[in-house]
Amino acid sequence: MYVRVSNSGGRKYLRLVESYRDENGRVRQRHIAQLGRLDELDEGQINGLIQSLRRFSGTEVPEAHEGISPQFERALEVGPTWLLTELWETLGLGPMLRQALRSGRRRFDGEAAVRLMVFNRLCDPESKLGLLRWLEQVVVPGIDGSRISHPHLLRTMDALMAKREAIHKALSRRLLPLLDREVSVVFYDLTTIRIQGGGKVADDLRRYGLSKELKGPARHVLGLVQTADGLPLDFELFEGNVAEVKTLLPMLERCLQQYPIERVIVVADRGLLSLDNVADLEQLTLADGRRLDYILAVPAGRYRDFAECIDGVAFAGESESVREDRLDGRRVVVAHDPERAQIQRERRRRKLDELVALGDRLAQKLDAQDAGQTERGRRASDRGAYSRFARAVHEAHFSRYIHTELDSDRFTFRVNEPALARSERLDGKRVLLTNAWDFQAEDIVARYKALADIERGFRVLKQDIEIAPVYHYKPDRIRAHALICFLALLMHRVMRRRLRQCHAPFSVERALEKLRAIQLHQVQIGYRTFRGLTQMTAEQLDLFKTMEVSQPKIDAL
Known part of the structure; x- marks a missing residue:
């Protein structure tokens, strides 16, 4: 049935009309009731009629003038937990753990407890007690957070280890389709x-x-x-x-x-x-x-043991290049990156210049003091200058490049140019040992x-x-x-893989952050409760599509 406006005698009437099919199957309409002349019905009468009909449909909304104001409950995050729940089931982790942790003696859902602990690690890492506080702020589909306690979480962890081997084997079977x-x-x-x-x-x-x-x-x-x-x-x-x-x-x-x-x-x-x-x-x-094959990176401090291999090969000047040699029957691969070498060389030279400038200032102050030129403040000493400069060199890890001396109570320093040249030859090099x-x-x-x-x-x-x-x-x-x-x-990693496959401009953390804006809202009006979800943006809908999961539905929460 529906309401229709009809004309009669030059006046407009509001009538309740019903559609039906006659004996030939054709659609007909018949008037059920006349609600009155349209020009005589005011807004209050129409709203009263609507409210009266709602009373019989079970969707009555009290009017504001009845003195009942809406009571809004705290909004709860649902976006990240919905995505993770869908992904959890898609990967088969839910069925796997439900089967592994099945027990007639346990009066709580072990798989749900594991799921909560995993989701908490991804959304807001907390201790097991902190997880319960996190549960007060979110909705996890299919889980009643009020039924989960701290002892439940600890007992679930014990159950995981009791079924450890079975879980490892089942997990490997779930991972095979991803490989x-x-x-x-x-x-x-x-x-x-x-x-x-x-x-x-x-x-x-x-x-x-x-x-x-x-x-x-x-x-x-x-x-x-x-x-x-x-x-x-x-x-x-x-x-x-x-x-x-x-x-x-x-x-x-x-x-x-x-x-x-x-x-x-x-x-x-x-x-x-x-x-x-x-x-x-x-x-x-x-x-x-x-036998095991290996590719082992040589620590920079051991490059001197491979100096013959490094010095014995020539590299292209302006482009990345790779050369190889042998040492004690093993294969040595040396890669050279000119751009990286330039960055390392400039950084070292910049720090070296800062230290040399500091040493020069300290030495000049001592020389001026010896010449009778005094400055305000405490009198400088060679031993004090030596201690300050040696500490700066040590903290910069430049002891191999700058030698600091205190001969006959006189502070001096010098740059070890051969050591500097050796380091510059190794700039941009990566040495790998392999069989x-x-x-x-x-x-x-x-x-x-x-x-x-x-x-x-x-x-x-x-x-x-x-x-x-x-x-x-x-x-x-x-x-x-x-x-x-x-x-x-x-x-x-599965989320990161799907984001990369679709060239999404988000990290996993950023994607979860954007979904936090999707929240469950509840409002109490009189004796009725209304629930709804935040209207999702196009960007959020694209994220669910990228992750290959469905978007949140209020009926499933």
């Missing part, structure tokens, strides 16, 4: 993680070792295996004092069992392996008899440069996902925390 047919190379690297707290427990993972962050001793080490495009495949935790070479074989053996890896090439940064460990690396043999003889020299350099992506993965873990510091002390809780952060890194 190429055959993974030609994997990258492995280590980073150190800080753990707070003291005391000792059985099978304690916490051991003091050298920290890669220079912020105190490490307490445990995280090993991470990634593909060339940055997709994480596996991880493992080791004690903080473990020898780095000893972590390689167990990790690689497990990856070979789970993924179709065609060839194992260990690509290592300067900090992973020292040259003293190369012989140990060459002795490692996989279970199927395969992969079947690759072109340019391919060796390209594969090493791809290692930068795994370093970015570690930065995401530490800066965005905030894997550290860890406040758990039980070994299984520490491992469960690492697994949660690994799942967060996996989702981060």
Whole structure:
């Protein structure tokens, strides 16, 4: 039924009309009721009629003059959690964990608890208690946050470790569709993680070792295996004092069992392996008899051991070039970047000029003082000038270029030109040691440069996902925390891959930030509650399309 205006006797009438089909199936209309002359109906009468009809439809809205004002509840973020939930299910992580954590004894949803901990790492990394505060500000589709408590989260972490092997195997099956047919190379690297707290427990993972962050001793080490495009495949935790070479074989053996890896090439940064460990690396043999290939960056401090290789090759002057040589039966690849060399040379010269200018000022002040020219303030001394200048040189790490002396209580300094010339010969050089003889020299350099992506993965873990510091002390809780952060890194990398494929001008963090503006709004008017979502912009809709997920729907929240 609907309302129609009809003419009769020169006047307009408002009538209620119904459509129906006659015996021949043709559409007809008939008048049900006459509501009155249109010129005699005022706005109040029409609104009253509408309100009366709404009472029978269940959508009555009290009028403002009834003394009932709308009560607005706090808006809750829904954009990022909707996107992550859709992606979580698309990757199959939800069904995988629901099956692995299925238990008749547990009275809460373990998969939902894991999902909350992973999403919190990506949206607003907090402690497990902080996660509950975060839940008060967001809506996670399919999860009632009021039913999740801190003990639930800790018990879920214990359940994760009880099903650890099954979860690792199921996760590898979920990752296979994301990989190429055959993974030609994997990258492995280590980073150190800080753990707070003291005391000792059985099978304690916490051991003091050298920290890669220079912020105190490490307490445990995280090993991470990634593909060339940055997709994480596996991880493992080791004690903080473990020898780095000893972590390689167990990790690689497990990856070979789970993924179709065609060839194992260990690509290592300067900090992973020292040259003293190369012989140990060459002795490692996989279970199927395969030897490990490696591409190892030579630390800059060891370039002097390769001076013969570096000085013995000539490079093109204005363009990047790659040359190779041999040393002790191993292949040495040397890459030269003129632009990078120019930047390094100018930076060094600029700092050197600043230090020389400081030394000259100190020496001139002393000479003027000896000539009887005094200045206001405390009298200068050669020993004081020496201490100040030597400290500046040391803090700039320029001791090899500037020699500071105090002979017969007289301050002097000189620039070591031969050392400066040697450093300038090494500017823009990257020295790689490898046993992969079947690759072109340019391919060796390209594969090493791809290692930068795994370093970015570690930065995401530490800066965005905030894997550290860890406040758990039980070994299984520490491992469960690492697994949660690994799942967060996996989702981060999948999002980054989809953004790159569509050439989106956003990082993952920026994309999630833009989606935070999508919120769930609720208003109470009388005895009825109305819910709605923030109207989405074209940019936000494009982000959902880029991520290959549906846009938020109020009925699903």
